[in-house]
Each structure stands twice: as structure tokens, then as C-alpha cells.
Amino acid sequence: MKQLLILGALLLTSTIYAQNEYSAYTATGKGVSTTFLTDYHCLGINPANLGWKKFEDKAITTGTSEFGMSIYSESLTKQDLRDNIGAAIRNKSLDALTTEEKLAAAEGFASDFAFNFDYNAFGFSYQNDKFGGIAIAVRSRATWNSSFNDQFSDLLFRGQTASYFDSLIYVDGTDTTMIANSGTISTDSAGNVIGGEASIPLGLSELLNGSYLKFSLNREFHIGYGRRIIHIDSILTLHAGIGAKYIQGIAMMDLTADEDGLQMYSAISPGFDLNYGAAALTNPSALAQTGEQFFKSPVGTGYGFDVGVNATLFNKIHLGASVTNVGSMTYTGNLYTVKDTLFVSYDQDGLEDINISEAPAELLEESGLLTIQGEAERTIKLPGQFRMGASIELGEFIEVGGELVAPFNDVPGNVAEFAYGLGGEFKLLKGRVQLMAGLTSGGGYDTQMPLGINFVLGGGTYECGIASRDAFTFITANSPTVSTAFGFARVRF
Numbered sequence: 001m002k003q004l005l006i007l008g009a010l011l012l013t014s015t016i017y018a019q020n021e022y023s024a025y026t027a028t029g030k031g032v033s034t035t036f037l038t039d040y041h042c043l044g045i046n047p048a049n050l051g052w053k054k055f056e057d058k059a060i061t062t063g064t065s066e067f068g069m070s071i072y073s074e075s076l077t078k079q080d081l082r083d084n085i086g087a088a089i090r091n092k093s094l095d096a097l098t099t100e101e102k103l104a105a106a107e108g109f110a111s112d113f114a115f116n117f118d119y120n121a122f123g124f125s126y127q128n129d130k131f132g133g134i135a136i137a138v139r140s141r142a143t144w145n146s147s148f149n150d151q152f153s154d155l156l157f158r159g160q161t162a163s164y165f166d167s168l169i170y171v172d173g174t175d176t177t178m179i180a181n182s183g184t185i186s187t188d189s190a191g192n193v194i195g196g197e198a199s200i201p202l203g204l205s206e207l208l209n210g211s212y213l214k215f216s217l218n219r220e221f222h223i224g225y226g227r228r229i230i231h232i233d234s235i236l237t238l239h240a241g242i243g244a245k246y247i248q249g250i251a252m253m254d255l256t257a258d259e260d261g262l263q264m265y266s267a268i269s270p271g272f273d274l275n276y277g278a279a280a281l282t283n284p285s286a287l288a289q290t291g292e293q294f295f296k297s298p299v300g301t302g303y304g305f306d307v308g309v310n311a312t313l314f315n316k317i318h319l320g321a322s323v324t325n326v327g328s329m330t331y332t333g334n335l336y337t338v339k340d341t342l343f344v345s346y347d348q349d350g351l352e353d354i355n356i357s358e359a360p361a362e363l364l365e366e367s368g369l370l371t372i373q374g375e376a377e378r379t380i381k382l383p384g385q386f387r388m389g390a391s392i393e394l395g396e397f398i399e400v401g402g403e404l405v406a407p408f409n410d411v412p413g414n415v416a417e418f419a420y421g422l423g424g425e426f427k428l429l430k431g432r433v434q435l436m437a438g439l440t441s442g443g444g445y446d447t448q449m450p451l452g453i454n455f456v457l458g459g460g461t462y463e464c465g466i467a468s469r470d471a472f473t474f475i476t477a478n479s480p481t482v483s484t485a486f487g488f489a490r491v492r493f
Contacts, residue, residue, distance in 0.1 A: 025485035028068060029436030029452020029467030030423035034389025034403045035310065035318040040123035040135040043222040046308035046322040046387070047241030050125065050133030050226030055460035058492035059127055066120035068485035070469045073113045113356060115144040120487075132227025133241075139222065143413045144215040144357070152211045155369060156359055159350025161185055164207070164343075165196030195347040204370065205340045208257035213359065214412035217251040219298070224306065237312040242305070247382075249300030249329050253360050254380075254412050255338070264338035265378055266364060267331040271296035276336070277366025283374020285335040302329030304382045318391045318401070325382040336364065336372040343369070383407065383414030391424070397431065400424030405443065419443030423450060432456055436467060448472065448481060463490040 024041040027033035033045050039061040042049035053059075118141050125135035154162045161168065163183050170179045171192050181196065226241025253266040267285075268274055271293040280286040290297070308322030348367055351358055363370045385408065391401025405419040423438020436452040452467025469483030 025066060025068060025452065025465055025467045025487045026434075026436075026454055026463075028469055028483075028485040029438075029450050029454070029465075030401075030425060031421035031438030031440040031448070031450035031469075032389060032391070032401050032403045032423045034322065034387050035320040035391040035401055036399070036425075039125040039127065039133070040137045040222075042226075043123075043135055043137050043224045043243055044220075044245070044306060044324055046310060046320050046324075047224035047243035047306050048226045048239040048308040048310040048320065048322070050127060050135055050224055050241050051228045051239030051310070052237075052312075053127040053133070055492060058460050061123075061125045061127075061490065061492045063123045063487060063490035064121060065489050066123070066485075066487035068116070068118040070116045070481070070483040071114070072481045112147045113144070114146075115142070115357075117142040129228070132225060134225045135223070137220075137222040139220045140218070141220060141413075142215070142217045144213075145412070145416065146213040146215075146356070146359075147211060148213075149208065149210045152208050155207075155346070155350070156362055157350045159348045160196035160346050161190050161193055162196065162346075162350070164202075165198050165346070167197045167199065168193045169195035169197070169347075190349075195345055197345045198343065201342045201344040203262075203340055204338070204343055205257055205262035207343050208255075208262060209259075211255070211257050213253060213255040214410075215251070215253050215357075215360070216249070216412040217296075218413075219248040219250060221246045226308075226310075234315050235313070239310040239312075241308050241310075243308075243324075244306070245304045247302040247304060247329060248298035249302065249331060250296045250298055251360075252300065252329075252331065252412060253364075255363075262338055262340045264370065264372075265331075265335065265375070266360065267299040267333060267335045267378075268360065268364075269296035269299050270334060272361075274334075274361055275365050276334075276372070279336065279366070279372050279374060283334075283336065284376040285331075285333055285374060287333045299333030299335070300329050300331035302382065303327045316393045318393075320390070321386075321388040323384070323386050325384045327382045327384075328379050329382060330377065330379045332377050335375045335378055337375050339371045339373055341371045380411055381409050383411050384409060385414065397427035398424065415443035417442055421450075425454075434465070437471075440469075446481075448483075452485070460492050463492070464488040 024033060024037055026041065027037055030036060037045050038049045038053055118139060121138045123137040125133060127133035151164055155164060165181050167178050168181050170177050171194055222243060222245045224241060224243030226239055228237060229240050230236060230238035249267065251268045255264040270287040270290045273289050273292050304325045304327035306322060306324040310320040312318050351362060362368055364372060385405055387403060387405045389401060389403030391399055393399045401424060402422040405415060407414045419442040421438055421440035426435045432455065434454040434456065436454065438450045439447065440450060441447040448470035449472055450469055451471035452465060454463065454465030456463050464487060466486040470481040472481065
């Protein structure tokens with residue numbers, strides 16, 4: 001089966017919503033970032049923060065291999081699903097779920113599911129009091145946000161034996177017959193089913209009604225500049241900044257079925273080797289398949305811009321605001337839309353494992369659930385956001401703050417709704433150890449408790465740490481969130 005996300009193996013039991021601080025693990029543990037991040041970490045958050053630095057004797061900051069991942073799914077709280085999947089793992093049958101396990105997965109994944117992955121391949125910044133600060137970063141980012149109604153989830157996992165079909169085409173030796181679908185067919189018997197048919201078929205828009213699936217996979221090249229523009233002794237310091245990025249779109253899908261009908265568009269790199277069949281022959285944007293490759297060629301490009309300000313009052317109070325991701329993406333490769341047709345019959349087995357990232361292949365390929373048609377070009381907005389935050393330094397070793405993040409639109413990659421957080425850091429051993437903690441909510445998540453630890457060695461020369469978006473991951477038996485972020489190669493000089 002095609003791996004639609006490079007990190008599909010990480011999706012063993014889960015899902016996601018859009019992450020707010022990219023791969024900046026130093027912010028993940030706090031749950032807030034607007035007034036805390038500086039150097040290349042603030043790109044995409046608030047470029048004005050490039051105008052100030054944490055260590056007066058360090059002008060250059062560089063880093064690589066910083067990673068952040070967050071998975072959220074109500075499915076993780078369902079004990080029956082956990083038991084079935086656990087049994088599959090113990091029996092080494094994760095890639096061949098039984099009919100009973102597929103049923104449990106279908107029931108479990110008929111709910112909100114969200115996933116974020118960010119990888120900072122390289123970051124560099126130079127900061128000087130007179131010049132200001134300039135930074136670049138190269139990042140990869142994957143986001144997924146979905147919710148399926150019961151019928152849709154059942155079809156994805158159980159395919160031709162789903163309860164939607166009242167009749168099954170059954171092969172017994174050389175004989176083919178039509179049998180009623182009781183919904184309790186065994187795994188052995190399911191192997192003899194070669195198709196399902198609905199005597200009263202529904203249109204795709206009705207069948208999928210109330211479901212959505214949004215995902216994107218991009219490579220991003222960031223640059224930003226920020227500097228001090230006002231300084232009045234210890235009363236007020238004001239910084240402003242601007243950032244830009246060039247984006248390569250590797251994969252994208254946006255599907256929504258509601259009272260307005262069914263809408264879907266997708267563009268997926270030929271490196272994923274999806275078989276679109278006859279639809280590709282008439283698609284003006286079709287690209288030649290290249291077989292599965294690690295470095296995927298893009299199917300779209302775009303540009304985004306950020307602006308921000310940061311004010312410091314009395315050297316203790318920090319206020320920040322920014323508008324990020326103003327821009328658009330234009331997709332011109334392997335672009336497909338959906339036709340709302342009657343769904344009469346189906347002859348596929350459904351997802352073979354619980355890697356939900358395989359769902360787009362199950363939907364889009366020639367034998368998939370959707371009826372698709374090609375399109376030449378489509379431009380969509382970037383997931384624009386407005387954020388504002390404040391923090392205060394309580395003595396030399398404590399800083400606490402909060403922030404609000406508001407989405408401008410609901411395109412793939414954006415937060416689902418307002419997100420907000422409170423958090424901070426406590427420094428031990430003269431700042432060598434930084435303990436981070438906070439509380440966050442909104443954006444499609446339940447209330448979460450970020451937690452992290454960061455080590456700052458050599459007077460700020462070397463920095464490494466680890467954090468989690470939600471510490472409940474480790475202390476609650478059935479937590480709906482799995483999250484981690486880390487960095488081990490940040491150097492200043």
C-alpha cells in the first residue's frame with residue numbers, strides 16, 4: 001500500500017490538529033511562544049523577536065535535526081480499540097487485521113483525529129544590537145485533521161463487507177452467489193467475498209455527510225529580519241520584523257461533506273505512486289508516476305509572509321503580536337476533484353492496517369471510493385493566523401505568560417478554532433536547567449498540559465532538550481494525545 005506520509009509508521013494508533021510553534025521544542029514544553037522565542041525559532045511565529053537575543057555575548061545561533069510530533073485521537077481512549085490493536089501487535093498481525101479488529105478500528109476512528117509532524121533540517125540566525133537579526137530555516141511539515149461519520153469509517157476499514165452493502169458477492173470454490181450481508185461475517189468467510197452491493201444506493205455526498213479530511217505535506221524555506229525601532233531607556237523597547245517563505249507542496253487533500261454537498265480537491269506527488277487509472281488520461285495536470293521515493297517532487301508552490309511586533313516595558317513585561325502565513329499555494333500537478341455519484345458497489349477489502357494515512361489512496365486510486373476527475377490548476381490560501389501574547393519576568397529565573405492564536409481560514413494545516421495557552425519556565429542551576437510547563441486548550445484539542453526540560457551549557461553555547469505537548473500522555477492510562485518534541489544540536493557562538 002502507498003505511504004502517503006513519510007512518517008506513516010508513526011500513525012499506528014492515532015491522529016492530529018495543526019501545531020502552533022513548528023519544531024521549536026523550547027516552546028512546546030511551555031505551550032506558549034509569541035514572546036518567548038527568538039533566533040531562527042521565531043520564524044513563522046513572530047519575526048520581530050529576531051531583534052533581541054537571549055545571550056548578549058552570542059551573535060550566531062545554528063541548529064539542525066529538531067523534531068516535533070503530536071497525535072490526537074479520541075480513539076486512543078476507547079479500550080476496545082486499544083485491546084484489539086494491542087492483540088494485533090502482540091500477534092505480529094498489524095498489517096493484516098482480522099474482521100473483528102477492522103470493526104473495532106472503524107468504530108474507533110469515527111471521531112476527530114489529528115496529527116502534526118515538523119522537522120527543522122537546518123536553522124541559522126545572526127543577531128546584532130545595531131543591525132538587528134536575520135535568520136533562515138529549512139523545514140518539513142505534515143499536518144492531518146479528519147473526522148469521519150460511522151458509515152464512511154466503516155467503508156474505509158471494512159471495504160466491500162461494510163454494513164452499507166446489503167448484499168455480498170460470495171465465491172465458494174467455483175460457484176459465485178449473492179448472499180445477504182449480516183454484518184457478522186467471519187475473517188475466513190470475508191476472504192471469499194469479492195464485492196458488495198447496495199440495493200438502495202446513496203450519493204457520495206449523502207454517504208459521507210458530516211465527514212472531513214484535510215492534510216498537507218510541505219517543504220518550507222524561511223527567511224526573516226527583525227530589529228529594534230524604538231528604545232526609551234528602561235521604559236519601552238519596541239521591535240518589528242518581517243518574514244517570508246517559499247513553499248513546495250508535496251501532498252495535499254481537502255475533503256468536506258456537509259449540507260452544501262461534497263467538495264474535494266487533492267494534489268499528491270508522483271513519488272507516492274498512486275494509480276489514478278483512467279482519470280489520469282484526461283487530466284491536464286497529470287504527472288508521470290516515478291515510483292515510491294524518499295525525496296518527493298512537488299506538485300505545487302507558494303509564498304507566505306509574516307509581520308510582527310514585540311514591545312518590552314520596564315525590562316520585565318513583554319507584549320507581542322503577529323500575522324503569519326499571509327499568502328497562497330498554487331497546485332499544478334496531479335490535481336483532482338470529486339464527482340458526486342451514486343455509490344452502488346465496491347470490490348476492495350478496505351484498509352489492511354490501522355495506518356489511517358493510507359486513507360487517501362483508498363479514496364483516490366482507480367479502484368477507490370471516490371469518483372474523481374482532473375483539473376489543471378487551483379490556488380488556495382495558506383493557513384493564515386493572528387497571534388498575540390504577553391509574558392512577565394518574575395525575578396531572574398522565572399518567566400510566565402500566555403497567548404491567543406486565531407485562524408483566518410479553515411484550509412489544511414490551520415488550527416480548527418481559537419487556541420490559547422498559559423505557561424512559562426523556571427531556571428535552575430544559574431540557568432543551566434530550564435523546567436517548562438503550561439496549560440493549553442482550543443484549536444481542536446482538549447485541555448492539555450505541556451511539559452519539558454531544556455539544558456543550556458557553556459553559558460548558552462550548547463542547548464538540548466525534550467518536551468511534550470501533553471504530559472497526560474504519560475500519567476493517564478487512556479490519554480487521547482501522544483506528543484513529543486526534541487532538539488539536541490543547537491549551538492551559539
